Structures are given as structure tokens and as C-alpha cells.
Amino acid sequence: MSKKKNTVWICQSCGAKAFKWAGYCSSCGEWNTIVEEVIRSEDSPRGISAPAGTDVRPVAVGHVSFTEAPRFSSGSAELDRVLGGGIVPGSFVLVGGDPGIGKSTLLTQLAGRVAESKGPVLYVSAEESPQQVRIRAERLGAVADSFMLVSEADMELIDEYMKALQPEVLIVDSIQTVYKPDIPSAPGSVVQVRECAAQLLRMAKNSKTAVFIVGHVTKEGAIAGPRILEHMVDTVLYFDGERHTQYRIIQAVKNRFGALEIGVYEMGDNGLKDVPNASELFLSERPIGASGSVIVPVIEGTRPILVEVQALVSSTSYQNARRTTNGIDVNRLQLLIAVLEKRVGLPMGGNDAFVKATGGVKIDEPAVDLGLAVALASSYCDCPVDPYTVIIGEVGLAGEVRAVTQLEQRIKEAAKMGFKKAIVPASACKNNIDPGFTLVGVGTLIEALHAAGIGGRKKQH
Template identity: 75%
Template structure:
């Protein structure tokens, strides 16, 4: 295929340029993503300091002048927590999520609450008409005089109106449907998304307006468009949840203004309601007394949350036993099954194993290992765990139980939720707990299973 003038072959998935057309992108490994894009005359890259009008000369860190910008609340304690304590003026925030998960609902709530208390908010909907936005806002009880709605996709026109209004918050719903008219590529293409995001970044940093953009996700769950979009923004939030349940989790995967926290919501006819006590919600439907169910306190940023880890181990009728997980990495499951087989002596290689973290949370911290291994052993032996015990610890390849961070926070949350015992790593040192709460330190996975009386019949 011949290349036209001023164009480049570019992967729609990762934004990587290629010298010629190809069916496969060598950078991200996707098929049929390389398309011809018209390229702009590129401006030399400039740092944020230059954008904000600051000098780019080297200067001693002691002499950098700054004034601490006060954050302002978004009207939702869960969103404030995820943003690191409120909205930072001039911040640039991306909210991604599956279709229909509730991105526009979240942003509509935000718009009306900020408009009521802090000043004008410009909500640009390039996917829906102002009537649709109003219908939603009425349903949510999110009406305010200074909540301004505009159905426009041309970013230059959006910017003109914005200049006249100087809003406190600018919302773009969504980044994949706005476009710059001087770029001949279609809205949603790599070049359009990158250029529109760059202009919105300049608006945020130059004017102090906080800019929220909604973003579509691909079928693999990543934000659609160039990967560089996630680098450009200050904060990336994913709105997640199983569509047929009423719970939604807002998860920060990047935040330049705070720890990576989660916010929990319930979605209904009246929109999103904050759920401050996530542990209570996550444990509400726990099958007390069932084998394979273990409660694990995990840390989501600075917040301890109790989740239930469920395992089901059953005889396999296939040549290769099946291993499936929801909420934890399948490789972690494979590893723990190998440790249980080799170090504990439970013959699990011919068993199918399924693991599920209820509540839709994804856990990637190693502190869940011991709980997961005990859930697997509990299901394999069909011995239920004591329902008042929580389990904390990382498991090594030798079957040893290793220490975890922030143990005291995890235990305090367990106490608060009415648990009476915790199995923890033996080397945890002194941990302050109430006198009626029992801590049992264990050195190995075998010891942990002995403490709860699992696996005796197999040994």
C-alpha cells in the first residue's frame, strides 16, 4: 500500500508508528490495528512548567516558589477519597469504564454538587443531547443553575465557550467523541485522542480548571486510544462492577495527588450512593460455615477492607485440570496449588480449582496468599474454616509464611467488623489488639492449617 503525503502508519491500539502497513503491531501484539493517520506539524515538546507559564531555568529546589492549592470537595466522600482528598484545581482526570457502567451518572452527580457549592461547571456531552443530560440530571436530583450543559464535539468551539465561562470544573463526556477540526482523522483515532487530550491538559494547567474526561475501554478492559493518554493525565480512575449487581467500585490506578484508593457505590434509580463501610457490604452474603470460604483483610490504598475469598476444588474429568480465577491472578492460584501439593502434601494436581473474590474487587497484593491457600485446602478437604477468623500472610515457595505491611490496620478493621481471631505471620512482632481478640502467629502453611484443623486426614 502506498503512503500518502503527511501521513504515517500508526497502531490504533498503542500509538506506535510503523514505516509501512502491516497486519500485526510488533509493539503491542494486536492484529489489524495499523491504520494510516494524517500527522500534524509537531510542536516541540514542552514541560508542564512551561505550560503553566513558569520558568524552565534550573533552580534550587529550596527556591521553587509554591502556594499550596486548596482542594475542594466533590460532594461525594468516596470520590474525594479516590482523588486523594478532594479535587485539585487544574488537575486532569480520566474516568474509564465499560459501556453503561455509570460514568455519565458519576460525572452528572459531580457537576451538580460542585456547581451548587463552588462555581460554574461546564458539562460537555458529545455523545448525548442536552435533553438526555437533563433527563438524567432530573432523575438523579442533580439540577443546579450553574450546571451548564453543552452538546458539542468540536474542541475548538468547546474551548471558546469555556473561555467565557471560566468554569471550576470542565467535564468532557467522552474523549473518544470530541475532535479537533484541523486534524483530518476521525474522532476516537489515536491522533485525535492524543491531540484533544494535549489541548485539555493545557487548559487544565493554564487556567486552574479541573478537567474530567470520560473514556471508553476496549474489550480487554484498557482505556481505548493511545497508551500515552494515561501518562498525560494526573489521575486515572476505573469505574467497575458486575453489570447485573447494584455495586460499583471506583478504583484509582494512577494518582499524582494521593495513594491508590477505592471508592464503593451502590447504583440505583436515584444514581450513585456512597458506601462508606465497604467491608460490611462485601461480607453481607457470606455463606457462614461453608468450606472454601476465608475472610482476608486487604489494603486498598490507606483503607483496610475485608473481602471473602472463595475456592472450589473438585475432581477433574479432563486430562488437564481446570484452574479459573475471578479477582486474583491465575498464576498465583497455580503457584499455591503447587505449594499445597509439595509442602503440605495435599494431592491437588488432578483437581479442578476455581477461585473467586466476591464483591468484584481485584486483589494483587501478596497478603492474600495465605487466605487463598487455606480456602483451597478447606475446599479440598471439605472442612469449613471458623467463620470468626481472618487470615493474613504471604506464602513463599518453601511453604513459609512471610510478613505483610500494615498489619495493625488490617487487624483493627477485622475487630471493627466483629471478628475474634486472626492467623498472622509469626514474625509480625508486637501488634496491639483488644484483649478479647486472639492472634495466632504461624511460620508455615502447614502450621496454619494445623491451627484450624484442616488437612489432618490427608497427612
């Protein structure tokens, strides 16, 4: 059957069509996102289509027949939680992460464990030879009879293997290396990635096989390929961590089956080991009695975790003071420095300020504001905060301290980890849940600094 070919220009960010190539998309305002795309007159379907011969008329939602297939375990409690309570049959999951962070390790372990406990798993390794995968599987103790392996990049053949084997889980490592032979673009191109993902989506939904795909990330940290990939899948997991430490964090940034949780792992020779008590890990190396260190209970998904926030404020040797952050948004740092200067009277605007959330976590909730502001003031005044106090609250531009969500859960986690006192927003400080724990309610940032024992003037040496 001959297929009429045609080309259009399309923005890979917003999907708008253009008449010709341009460096700038007039619909979404993004640069360098317009790419040429080959279309066929009988274009392949993009979303889910009903199998041939089935009734496709609209029906009332309450009359849709379904048999709910129960979730099953991936063999790792951390990954199960991140997936929203185990693997959902027929789900489509994208795992992204930096090179060498451990994506193949995670999925090889998953393959071995699911093959042992549930049924066949097909691992499509389009990047590595079967020997390489076998060596890794041996090292991780993931060799199992129904862990099936194929080194193939052609989507037509992958579809055939899938139909023949009907696995519980299909793993494609990676989406950038597989290709559809009827599309002329190279593997990894926007069109190939999108069309391969669309085919895998249909395979997942029609067969009830859970499909995991590996996606590489660009230098900016986004998953390479079209943004549309993230919309197509049910779940997007980012695998992160500082490569020179053994800790790895897997974070759900999208999940149609549960809250956005994080999972913590320790990487070793035998692979990834679950770290069930993340707070203990993040606090294990904290410097007791050092200025600029504050413990903040943050909520990741549904789980409270204690994270150390560190700040270092020092006099600058440059014309413009430097602001560097790790795990915290730089705009949050700028804003808090401005509030400390204007509302508290700490003249730190001309100083360099460096802050980091330890352990490689990324904190983007406002509840970290007060802890971060106190850490900055603590470093500036060289005055340490009591190591058994946690600090929780959002800071407004007027220097007021605002309430945060799930305060009780945060305090319970702090009490569980042996902390004795919490500085919290006064508006939320109604009932103390633990008699051995002191809650200090504060209405402003100045009150919080007093409660933490930090003066308003820089220590003179």
C-alpha cells in the same frame, strides 16, 4: 495559513516510529499497534506550554512562584478519597469503565454538587443530547443554576466555551467522541484521542480548571485509545462492578496526588450512594459455616477492607482440570495449588478449582496468599474455617509463610468488625494490640492449616 501535511507510522503502545506499516512493533514487541499518523510541519505542542508573553527560562525549583489552590470536595466522600483528598484545581482526570456502569451518573452527580457548593461546571456531552442529560440530572437531583451543559464535539468550540465560562470543573463525556477539526482522522482514532487529550491537558494546566474525561474501555478492559492517554493524565480511575448487583467500585490505578484508593458505591434509582463501611458490605452475604470461605483483610490504598475469598475444588470431568478466578490472578491460584500439592501433600492438581473475591474487588497483593490457600484446602477437605477468624500472610514456594505490610491496621479492622482471631505470619506476631483478640503465629502453610482446623486428608463421603 497553509499547513504542510505528512504521514508517519507510529506504535501506539511505545511511541516508536516506523518507516512503513507493520503488524509487529520491533521496539516493544506488541502486535497490531502501528498506526498511520498525520503530522504537520508546525505540529501542535503536546505537553504544557507557558502562555504567550511569560518568562520561560529555567529557574531553581525553590524559586518557582506558586499559589496553592486548595482542593475542593466533589460532594462524595468516596470520590474525594479516591482523588487523594478532593478535587485538585487544574488536575486532569480520566474515568474509564464498561458501558452502562455509571460513568455519566458519577460525573453528573459531581457536576450538580460542585455547581451548588463551589462554582460553575461545564458538562460537555458529546454522546447524549441535552434532553437526555437533563432527564438524568433531574433523576439524580443534580440540577443547579451553575451546572452548564453543552452537546458539542468540536474541540475548538469547547475551548471557546471554556474561556467564556471559566468553570471550576470541565467534564468531557467522552474523549472518544470529541474531535479537532484540523485533524483528518475520525473521532475516536488514536491521533484524535491523543491530540484532544493534549489540548484538554493544556486547558487544565493554564486555567486551573479541573478536567474530567470519560474513556471507554475495550473488550480486554483497557481504556480504548492510545496507552499514552494514561500517561498524560494526572489520575486514572476505573469504574467497575458486576452489573447485575447494585455495587460499584471506583479504583484509582494512577494518581499523582495521593495513594491508590478505592471507593465503594451503591447504584440506585437516585444515583450512586456512598458506602462508607465497605467491609460490612462485603461480608453481609457470606455463608457462615460453608467450606472454602475465608475472610482476608486486604489493604486498598491506605484503607483496610475485609474481603471474603471463596474457593470451590471439585473433581473434574475434563481431561485438563479447570482453573477459574474472579478478582484474583489465575497465576496466583496455580502457584498455590502447586504449593498445596508439593509442600502439604494435598493431591488437588487433578481437580477443578474456582476462586473468587466477593463484592467485585480485585485483589493483587500477596497478603491474600495464605487465606486463599486455606480456602482451597478447606474446600478440598470439605472442612469449614471458623467464621470469626481472619487469615493473613504471603506464601512462598517452600510452603513458608512470610510477613506482610500493615499487619496492625488489618488486625484492627478485623477486631472492629467483630472477628476474634487472626492467623498471621509468626515473624510478624510480636505484640497483640487487642486483649480480646487472639493472634496465632504460623511459620508454614501446614501450621496455618492446623491452626484453621483443616486436616491434610480429603473427607470421605
